Amino acid sequence: MKTTPEHNERIAKMKFASVYPHYITKIEKKGRTKEELYQVIEWLTGFDDKKIQELIDEEVTFETFFNKAKLNPNAHLIKGVICGYRIEEIENQLTKQTRYLDKLIDELARGKKMEKILRTE
Template identity: 60%
Template sequence: MNTTPEHDARFANMTFSAVYPLYVTKVEKKGRSLDELHQVIAWLTGFNEADLQALIKQKATFQQFFAAASINPNAQLIRGLICGYRVEEIATPLTQQVRWLDKLVDELAKGRKIEKILRSAE
């Protein structure tokens, strides 16, 4: 599935620091912990809590955020709908990576077990 260039540019220029508090609120409202959120983000990106805080302080865009990330090779196993898009069909790598993160946060907030969220080769 192709997204529009405007859509992709919006993700590239959006700052992680603007979205991170929304992730925190979403998971905590559903009874999940900040540690679990950080575990999910670390699985996808390789970033630890100190890395995240530095990226937030720098006001890193998602383009910068994912350029610095070490994407988990099993991220390709992330499947499903997020905001009306099938994440496995998104053609633009950055947009797909942002949607992967959204999908993982969504699964955490919906109560999915961490072991299932942190996909392993099946």
């Protein structure tokens, strides 16, 4: 499935703070911890838990969130389908980065081992 300009715009304008509680609910429901969620977000973006909380408090959009991030050099190893989109085929960088985060959180919730989630090669 190909993303549309409207879809990409909607993601760019969405506030990270509005989605973050859903991430917590999703992973905790499956027995994972907030610390593991922080570890996954930090691996992808370089943000520690203090910085994540700052960005939530500032109510930044996903566009600002990823503009401030220092994306992990191995992020391109995140592949597969999330929300009906094949990550490797997403052309819009911001949408791709957001789907990277969605995919990592999905893997965490599904009980995948942390070593596999935090791709090294």
